[in-house]
Amino acid sequence: MTADEAAVRELVSSALRERGEVVADRWVQLQLEQAALGTGISEAELREEADTLVDALGAGLRDDVPVARVVTTHRELRQAVITLSLRRARAGATPTGTSLAVLALKEALLEAVRGYTSDTGELLSAALLINRLLDAAGALSFETYVEGREEIIQRQSRQLLELSTPVVRLWDKVLAVPLIGTLDTARTQVVMENLLEAIQENESRVAIIDITGVPTVDTAVAQHLLQTVNAVRLMGADCVISGIRPPIAQTIAQLGIDLSAILTRATLADALAESLRLTGQSGPRTEGAVLR
Amino acid sequence: MTLYDDDLRALGGGPGEEPPPPSAPARIAIRAEEDLLTARHAVRGAAVEAGFGLVDQTRVVTAASELARNTYVHGGGGALTVEHLHGPRRGLRLTFEDQGPGIADLDAALADGYTTGAGLGHGLGGARRLMDEFQVCSEPGRGTRVVVTRWTRA
Numbered sequence: 001m002t003a004d005e006a007a008v009r010e011l012v013s014s015a016l017r018e019r020g021e022v023v024a025d026r027w028v029q030l031q032l033e034q035a036a037l038g039t040g041i042s043e044a045e046l047r048e049e050a051d052t053l054v055d056a057l058g059a060g061l062r063d064d065v066p067v068a069r070v071v072t073t074h075r076e077l078r079q080a081v082i083t084l085s086l087r088r089a090r091a092g093a094t095p096t097g098t099s100l101a102v103l104a105l106k107e108a109l110l111e112a113v114r115g116y117t118s119d120t121g122e123l124l125s126a127a128l129l130i131n132r133l134l135d136a137a138g139a140l141s142f143e144t145y146v147e148g149r150e151e152i153i154q155r156q157s158r159q160l161l162e163l164s165t166p167v168v169r170l171w172d173k174v175l176a177v178p179l180i181g182t183l184d185t186a187r188t189q190v191v192m193e194n195l196l197e198a199i200q201e202n203e204s205r206v207a208i209i210d211i212t213g214v215p216t217v218d219t220a221v222a223q224h225l226l227q228t229v230n231a232v233r234l235m236g237a238d239c240v241i242s243g244i245r246p247p248i249a250q251t252i253a254q255l256g257i258d259l260s261a262i263l264t265r266a267t268l269a270d271a272l273a274e275s276l277r278l279t280g281q282s283g284p285r286t287e288g289a290v291l292r
Numbered sequence: 293m294t295l296y297d298d299d300l301r302a303l304g305g306g307p308g309e310e311p312p313p314p315s316a317p318a319r320i321a322i323r324a325e326e327d328l329l330t331a332r333h334a335v336r337g338a339a340v341e342a343g344f345g346l347v348d349q350t351r352v353v354t355a356a357s358e359l360a361r362n363t364y365v366h367g368g369g370g371a372l373t374v375e376h377l378h379g380p381r382r383g384l385r386l387t388f389e390d391q392g393p394g395i396a397d398l399d400a401a402l403a404d405g406y407t408t409g410a411g412l413g414h415g416l417g418g419a420r421r422l423m424d425e426f427q428v429c430s431e432p433g434r435g436t437r438v439v440v441t442r443w444t445r446a
Binding site for chain 2: 184
């Protein structure tokens with residue numbers, strides 16, 4: 001470390017020590033102005049982040065480590081940057097907003113240093129030092145942000161897989177598959193396999209496919225449904241399709257898809273009643289009006 | 293303003309960049325099976341924004357789904373443009389374009405039950421019945437362009 005660099009470092013260090021409050025205030029203010037942060041982070045949270053990071057930055061600068069490596073080697077400082085970036089990733093802030101948040105600290109810090117010296121040479125050195133110090137923070141922040149988002153995506157795809165296609169036993173010899181979302185070729189394959197296996201296992205006579213949760217029924221979806229119904233019939237069971245909402249019914253009719261060969265019912269309750277009739281069973285006795 | 297705003301804006305996606313107005317035509321590439329989902333979502337969003345009722349939303353989305361699948365399966369991929377119409381009548385116009393092999397016999401393709409692939413053969417004719425206006429231009433070897441419109445019932 002040259003004597004000159006040591007002097008500049010001391011200058012920035014004392015600015016952080018003596019005017020840390022001001023730097024933190026200005027940083028919070030700059031971030032609020034940018035407003036590109038998106039939602040979810042309150043001023044109080046920003047304030048807390050700023051205080052932690054400014055303190056850690058001061059402590060980091062006092063370590064005998066080259067400026068460019070201060071952020072990555074100082075434990076608390078590194079942690080502060082990671083926390084800040086993860087919080088933004090989880091709050092759904094844009095990557096731009098997250099980078100700008102860290103970069104805005106440069107401006108706040110340089111403004112504070114300006115109060116200590118008016119020598120342009122010294123100011124330039126200070127600006128360079130702040131740049132080197134905080135560029136590392138920007139890089140670390142971006143990396144953490146991407147990792148955070150990646151983690152969210154992975155978690156969501158695991159959740160999606162879990163929610164995919166359960167086959168439930170509704171009654172003796174009666175199974176149901178509540179379909180949610182789109183019915184593409186891959187999904188049909190999974191549904192069909194699960195359903196056929198469950199029919200064999202439970203010795204079921206009727207399978208109800210409920211499409212209340214399928215937003216669009218086009219010819220491809222209809223074709224997949226027809227295929228599934230055919231496969232179920234080959235197993236010697238009957239298939240009832242339920243949950244056909246009025247707009248879907250109109251659309252299917254206009255498209256010209258003929259589903260008349262398939263047993264269909266408006267609601268899952270109707271389909272269950274029909275299934276009980278098909279299997280020659282009687283449902284639970286209800287007093288008075290039947291729930292429909 | 294920070295020192296870096298301008299640089300980021302030059303790279304695109306900076307905070308100063310104006311989002312496009314909601315009624316500007318949106319273009320959606322149809323290159324993969326997942327894009328069909330994106331197309332349906334975009335069309336549903338546009339149909340809600342245009343003020344269509346639930347039945348009309350379903351009609352428009354279903355027609356879009358059929359045509360987008362045609363673009364992908366038969367046209368080898370292409371693009372969908374979603375456009376709000378604000379003239380004397382309000383409505384939604386969808387344009388599907390591909391540079392695929394084209395449709396050799398248009399009349400046959402529009403007839404129910406006709407298919408060159410493994411589908412049911414109701415897609416094109418069905419989409420025509422679901423929409424108010426339907427135009428298709430196709431040149432064998434040059435590609436296909438289908439323009440469909442549905443007007444809002446005021």
